[in-house]
Amino acid sequence: GAVVSQHPSWVICKSGTSVKIECRSLDFQATTMFWYRQFPKQSLMLMATSNEGSKATYEQGVEKDKFLINHASLTLSTLTVTSAHPEDSSFYICSALQADRTGKAFFGQGTRLTVV
């Protein structure tokens, strides 16, 4: 199957700082990538849809100025959590959609963010 790599796997940062998370499709091109947030023992909550070369589409209730998404190439999307607060601590997961439009989305391994 296709490989999606997320970096870093875990990060600890201080309140008020910004953190960037990268999502790369290693062996395929992805015109669309999705960013999710997941709390312990809960399902994935879609935050935004990232399309290469255009602005991301955010789900209702997700602050676009706080969660900055950039999809500069067909293999890379980044999520930056700006001015992080402890309540932003969570597991962030990206998925990448194959550009061949098979409809299959592959997930990264996730990033555990802890804001102290």
Place this chain on the structure above:
Amino acid sequence: TQLLEQSPQFLSIQEGENLTVYCNSSSVFSSLQWYRQEPGEGPVLLVTVVTGGEVKKLKRLTFQFGDARKDSSLHITAAQTGDTGLYLCAGAYNQGGKLIFGQGTELSVKP
């Protein structure tokens, strides 16, 4: 509003027992996917079903897509401790569109 209802949300069984997880919606999906997730890792795709009434088997796992493409089930036969994990169903309204996830089923299989 939760568009995809998954049940049960928690399930604890003994090794060797059978179990079924359900995903139901009032919406029609173009496809539905089942994932398994281990703690601290991303979801891993188990199967995609696209045709109403479709049944797919993956060893001891049987997946079914409802005739109307609104619901799906995952049946595990003779569960093993290695089946422990979080199972997620996710529906797509169109090919290449975003996935709508169910609440997840936390399965614990005890020896």
